[in-house]
Amino acid sequence: MPFVEHLGIGMIEKSVGAVRLCLNSTVALENSWGSLHGGVIMTLLDVALASAGRSLDESCVGAITVELKTNFLAVAQGTVFAQGRAQRAGRVLIFSEGEVVDENDTILAKGTGTFKLMYPKDK
Numbered sequence: 001m002p003f004v005e006h007l008g009i010g011m012i013e014k015s016v017g018a019v020r021l022c023l024n025s026t027v028a029l030e031n032s033w034g035s036l037h038g039g040v041i042m043t044l045l046d047v048a049l050a051s052a053g054r055s056l057d058e059s060c061v062g063a064i065t066v067e068l069k070t071n072f073l074a075v076a077q078g079t080v081f082a083q084g085r086a087q088r089a090g091r092v093l094i095f096s097e098g099e100v101v102d103e104n105d106t107i108l109a110k111g112t113g114t115f116k117l118m119y120p121k122d123k
Helices: 002-007 038-054
Strands: 010-015 018-024 062-072 079-089 093-102 107-118
Touching: 002 038, 018 038, 038 062, 038 079, 038 093, 038 107
Parallel strands: none
Antiparallel strands: 010 018, 018 079, 062 107, 079 093, 093 107
């Protein structure tokens, strides 16, 4: 996904129902206080939670965010990691939860989200 690549988000681990991502802070991603912008943290959580949901079904070709809630708990600087876990899977909707942590495993943000899985159209 071009926007994810632009931000520099990378996949570290992926298993059925769970992912771990990494993001290195750059000046371009910082807010006026020198920490990672909240929108960057929300995007990191969005990608982690959606990817965890998508990992439950290999025939899925995408996920659309239906709802995303984020609580910011601490300032994010340097390298950060997002962990996403699919918690509840319906036929089309997935509910996931996760968090963003720093290199010391301090929780910086927590998030939950609902995602609609997308599938190829039958021809």
